[in-house]
Amino acid sequence: MTGVGPFAIPDHLPVAPTSQRLVLNRRGSTVWDAETPAGRFAIKLGYASETHAWTALAPAREGVVLQALGSDAVRYGQWEQGTWNLQPWHVGTDLQRRWEPYRTREKASRPPLPDALACARALAELHDRGVNHGDVQPAHFILSGELTSGSLIDLALARGTEVPPWCDFAYRGCLVHYESPEISRRVLEDGEAAPTPQADVYALGATLLMAATGWRHVEYPDDASRPQQRRAIVNGTHRHVNVAGALGALINEMLRYDADDRPTVREVCDAMEHAV
Ligand SMILES: Nc1ncnc2c1ncn2[C@@H]1O[C@H](COP(=O)(O)OP(=O)(O)OP(=O)(O)O)[C@@H](O)[C@H]1O
Ligand SMILES: [Mg+2]
Structure with a gap:
C-alpha cells in the first residue's frame, strides 16, 4: 500500500514526545524532530513512494547500521506502511x-x-x-x-x-x-x-x-x-x-x-x- 504522508508518529513506538516538529515529508519518508523525556530524537518513518519500494525499508536498514556502529540509543522496527527508526538528534x-x-x-x-x-x-x-x-x-x-x-x-x-x-x-x-x-x-x-x-x-x-x-x-x-x-x-x-x-x-x-x-x-x- 502506498500513501503520500506526512504520517503521524505511530503509537507503538517506544518514545513519548513532549513536543514534535515535522522536518520533512517527501520521496517515501516522513521525518520528525521530537523532544522526549529521554532527550531529543529524529524519528524517521519510511513508506513505499509512488516510484520506489525501498524507501519503506530505509529507516530499518539505517537503524541496523547505526546500531552496528555503536549507537545504543537507536531503535528501529516496522509500522503499518513500512519501517521506522529513532535516533539521537544532532544539533546544528x-x-x-x-x-x-x-x-x-x-x-x-x-x-x-x-x-x-x-x-x-x-x-x-x-x-x-x-x-x-x-x-x-x-x-x-x-x-x-x-x-x-x-x-x-x-x-x-x-x-x-x-x-x-x-x-x-x-x-x-x-x-x-x-x-x-x-x-x-x-x-x-x-x-x-x-x-x-x-x-x-x-x-x-x-x-x-x-x-x-x-x-x-x-x-x-x-x-x-x-x-x-x-x-x-x-x-x-x-x-x-x-x-x-x-x-x-x-x-x-x-x-x-x-x-x-x-x-x-x-x-x-x-x-x-x-x-x-
Ligand atoms: N539525527 C538527526 N539529527 C539532526 N537532523 C536530522 C537527523 N536525522 C535527520 N535529520 C534532518 O532530517 C532531514 C532528512 O533526514 P534524512 O536525510 O536522514 O532522511 P531522508 O529520508 O533520507 O530524506 P531525503 O529524502 O532528504 O534524503 C535531514 O536533512 C536533517 O535536516
Ligand atoms: Mg537523506
Missing part, C-alpha cells in the same frame, strides 16, 4: 545552509576551511570503521560550534556492516549531483552499484563544491532525466572549481575522474589540517 546546521553567506557563483568562493575539515573528519571516522556512506551530500553534514564539529547523517544506503535480508535492498546510486563517474556508469549499465571509499571522496568533493559555489560538479540541464544526468557524468569532465586556495585544490583532487587517482579521506583531512 547543515553544510548547505551554513555556507549560504559564503556562496559565490561568479568570483572565487572562500568558505571556512574548518567546516570542510569537520565534514572530512566525519566521513573519515566512518571509513576507518570499514563503512562506506553511499549518499554523501551537503544536507547530510550537520555542523555546530565555532570550532566546528560535524556529524554525517542518513546511513540508510551505507555498506560495510551486516544487514539482515528482511530490510536490505540494492544500491542503485545516490543523488546524481554527487555521484562519481564509476557509480554512474555501473548504474547505467547494470542498474546497481556498490558504494566505495573512493566514490564517497568524490561525493565529498562535489558536496563542498555545491555548498561553496551553488554549482553541480558536472553541467547538465535542470530538466535532464536521471539517465541523461548520469551520461553527462560518465562522458564529461567536472566543472571548473572556482574555490580559492587549498580547499579549491583539494576539491579538484577529490573530483579526479579515475577513482584510484583520488586521495583517501584521511589524506584530505591531513592536507586540510596543514592548511587551517
Whole structure:
C-alpha cells in the first residue's frame, strides 16, 4: 500500500514526545524532530513512494547500521506502511545552509576551511570503521560550534556492516549531483552499484563544491532525466572549481575522474589540517 504522508508518529513506538516538529515529508519518508523525556530524537518513518519500494525499508536498514556502529540509543522496527527508526538528534546546521553567506557563483568562493575539515573528519571516522556512506551530500553534514564539529547523517544506503535480508535492498546510486563517474556508469549499465571509499571522496568533493559555489560538479540541464544526468557524468569532465586556495585544490583532487587517482579521506583531512 502506498500513501503520500506526512504520517503521524505511530503509537507503538517506544518514545513519548513532549513536543514534535515535522522536518520533512517527501520521496517515501516522513521525518520528525521530537523532544522526549529521554532527550531529543529524529524519528524517521519510511513508506513505499509512488516510484520506489525501498524507501519503506530505509529507516530499518539505517537503524541496523547505526546500531552496528555503536549507537545504543537507536531503535528501529516496522509500522503499518513500512519501517521506522529513532535516533539521537544532532544539533546544528547543515553544510548547505551554513555556507549560504559564503556562496559565490561568479568570483572565487572562500568558505571556512574548518567546516570542510569537520565534514572530512566525519566521513573519515566512518571509513576507518570499514563503512562506506553511499549518499554523501551537503544536507547530510550537520555542523555546530565555532570550532566546528560535524556529524554525517542518513546511513540508510551505507555498506560495510551486516544487514539482515528482511530490510536490505540494492544500491542503485545516490543523488546524481554527487555521484562519481564509476557509480554512474555501473548504474547505467547494470542498474546497481556498490558504494566505495573512493566514490564517497568524490561525493565529498562535489558536496563542498555545491555548498561553496551553488554549482553541480558536472553541467547538465535542470530538466535532464536521471539517465541523461548520469551520461553527462560518465562522458564529461567536472566543472571548473572556482574555490580559492587549498580547499579549491583539494576539491579538484577529490573530483579526479579515475577513482584510484583520488586521495583517501584521511589524506584530505591531513592536507586540510596543514592548511587551517
Ligand atoms: N539525527 C538527526 N539529527 C539532526 N537532523 C536530522 C537527523 N536525522 C535527520 N535529520 C534532518 O532530517 C532531514 C532528512 O533526514 P534524512 O536525510 O536522514 O532522511 P531522508 O529520508 O533520507 O530524506 P531525503 O529524502 O532528504 O534524503 C535531514 O536533512 C536533517 O535536516
Ligand atoms: Mg537523506
